[in-house]
Amino acid sequence: MPKVLISDKMDPRAAAIFRERGVEVDEITGKTPDELKAIIGQYDGLAIRSSTKVTKDILDHATNLKVIGRAGIGVDNVDIPAASAKGVIVMNTPFGNSITTAEHAIALMFALARQLPEANAQTQAGLWPKNGFMGVEVTGKTLGLIGAGNIGSIVASRALGLKMKVVAFDPFLTPERAVEMGVEKADLDTLLAKADFITLHTPLTDQTRNILSRENLAKTKKGVRIVNCARGGLIDEAALKDALDSGQVAGAALDVFQTEPAKESPLFGTPNFICTPHLGASTDEAQVNVALQVAEQLSDYLLDGGITNALNVPSLSAEEAPKLKPYMALAEKLGSIVGQLEGDAILGVAVEVEGHAAELNQKPITAAVLAGLMRVYSDTVNMVNAPFLAKERGLDVREVRHDREGDYQTLVRVTVTTENGDKSVAGTLFGHAQPRLVELFGIKVEADLDGTMLYIVNQDAPGFIGRLGSTLGEASVNIGTFHLGRRNQGGEAVLLLSVDGTVTEPLRWEICNLAGVKQVKLLRFA
Numbered sequence: 279m280p281k282v283l284i285s286d287k288m289d290p291r292a293a294a295i296f297r298e299r300g301v302e303v304d305e306i307t308g309k310t311p312d313e314l315k316a317i318i319g320q321y322d323g324l325a326i327r328s329s330t331k332v333t334k335d336i337l338d339h340a341t342n343l344k345v346i347g348r349a350g351i352g353v354d355n356v357d358i359p360a361a362s363a364k365g366v367i368v369m370n371t372p373f374g375n376s377i378t379t380a381e382h383a384i385a386l387m388f389a390l391a392r393q394l395p396e397a398n399a400q401t402q403a404g405l406w407p408k409n410g411f412m413g414v415e416v417t418g419k420t421l422g423l424i425g426a427g428n429i430g431s432i433v434a435s436r437a438l439g440l441k442m443k444v445v446a447f448d449p450f451l452t453p454e455r456a457v458e459m460g461v462e463k464a465d466l467d468t469l470l471a472k473a474d475f476i477t478l479h480t481p482l483t484d485q486t487r488n489i490l491s492r493e494n495l496a497k498t499k500k501g502v503r504i505v506n507c508a509r510g511g512l513i514d515e516a517a518l519k520d521a522l523d524s525g526q527v528a529g530a531a532l533d534v535f536q537t538e539p540a541k542e543s544p545l546f547g548t549p550n551f552i553c554t555p556h557l558g559a560s561t562d563e564a565q566v567n568v569a570l571q572v573a574e575q576l577s578d579y580l581l582d583g584g585i586t587n588a589l590n591v592p593s594l595s596a597e598e599a600p601k602l603k604p605y606m607a608l609a610e611k612l613g614s615i616v617g618q619l620e621g622d623a624i625l626g627v628a629v630e631v632e633g634h635a636a637e638l639n640q641k642p643i644t645a646a647v648l649a650g651l652m653r654v655y656s657d658t659v660n661m662v663n664a665p666f667l668a669k670e671r672g673l674d675v676r677e678v679r680h681d682r683e684g685d686y687q688t689l690v691r692v693t694v695t696t697e698n699g700d701k702s703v704a705g706t707l708f709g710h711a712q713p714r715l716v717e718l719f720g721i722k723v724e725a726d727l728d729g730t731m732l733y734i735v736n737q738d739a740p741g742f743i744g745r746l747g748s749t750l751g752e753a754s755v756n757i758g759t760f761h762l763g764r765r766n767q768g769g770e771a772v773l774l775l776s777v778d779g780t781v782t783e784p785l786r787w788e789i790c791n792l793a794g795v796k797q798v799k800l801l802r803f804a
Contacts (some may be wrong), residue, residue: 455672
């Protein structure tokens with residue numbers, strides 16, 4: 279009989295589910311790291327919330343541990359790379375607190391609209407400030423939704439029920455899904471210019487960090503009110519304070535901060551600013567939901583091998599895994615490069631396989647493509663939940679299998695549909711194991727996709743490579759590998775360079791300003 283430890287306080291119904299399913303369970307909470315190390319070796323599964331820190335040291339003592347289940351979405355308290363290296367699956371419950379978080383965002387929006395915290399404080403102080411507060415109605419106002427996934431879509435439905443107009447920015451929101459949701463799909467600049475209220479519902483990634491930067495806050499409609507119940511770091515907090523002081527932003531409400539616990543912030547004490555201590559998921563119903571879900575998920579895995587909401591492994595049978603592993607690595611890299619280069623405008627994805635790849639189960643290959651594609655925008659996406667996230671956003675995904683023989687014994691091609699037409703990348707396996715890019719947006723180019731790489735589009739002309747090398751050399755950036763392809767002599771050329779050293783933003787701009795350069799992007803691959 280498998281054995282599970284619940285190490286954080288959790289709804290008692292979670293333990294009841296384990297027992298009903300035939301899993302032995304112990305509820306032992308409040309242990310120090312040393313105390314946890316002393317007992318963790320007894321258990322096959324570990325169910326946690328946010329208090330238990332699952333470090334590499336803890337995992338080194340977890341000699342029998344097979345799976346960790348986080349009752350909630352955030353897994354900052356789990357060393358996922360260490361868990362992966364040890365073969366421990368890490369799961370979370372990303373949808374159990376969606377309604378609760380969405381409702382908190384709506385509550386903060388109302389609090390901003392009517393200045394409820396300030397009015398309450400002054401009334402309780404005996405001031406009776408009846409004429410001191412003039413609020414605004416939300417009816418008829420435009421809500422700007424940054425992120426239209428699970429939580430964002432719930433906020434949109436509530437806002438529409440309040441007779442608001444909703445404008446949404448989400449790179450993976452298709453026009454069809456936008457119509458289904460009843461929202462207007464827009465780019466970020468359009469949203470900033472139109473919105474009376476802005477709510478954020480996106481993960482924190484390199485692309486979304488400071489998405490409300492000083493520059494973007496200046497683009498907002500004067501008097502906008504901003505709510506963030508998603509992740510700290512999405513807003514430049516110092517810039518937000520300045521925008522509140524100037525009146526560009528009429529009010530802001532944050533449930534999350536760049537540094538938590540937020541013991542200090544430039545926003546504290548600022549008029550028209552409201553904050554709560556990361557309460558988005560703090561309702562009785564949400565805590566029950568995530569506890570029940572984590573118990574069901576861990577039981578499914580320990581008893582039947584079912585994997586749900588895993589963050590570090592795909593859903594594969596033991597027989598398929600060895601054959602599919604190199605193909606999935608190739609597929610993820612192809613998805614990653616096209617996502618990093620075209621992610622803002624993708625409407626659909628087609629995954630084609632031919633040769634040896636056409637003889638395999640295509641679902642994991644497609645899931646790997648989607649994981650690589652959307653990892654640019656989500657810090658919790660993987661090959662298990664990527665297809666669900668794609669479907670949730672209305673992303674059209676097609677699978678095509680070819681029996682024909684081509685130039686390569688095996689080939690995987692990823693074609694994305696964008697507003698500017700179709701863009702395609704293709705790759706193969708060298709030695710049946712090594713992923714290799716062989717085509718990039720119609721240009722033949724053979725390249726490994728590893729580490730940090732520079733992607734450069736330029737006009738093919740004598741002397742360019744020398745100028746580029748000199749620019750990188752002067753910045754003490756060494757070229758590791760160099761891959762070049764072109765459409766025709768004197769036409770458009772593509773360079774992919776792996777580099778040793780840091781390519782700073784000023785250096786990237788310096789390369790952009792070299793004669794003939796059309797585009798420069800920094801790409802990162804695992």
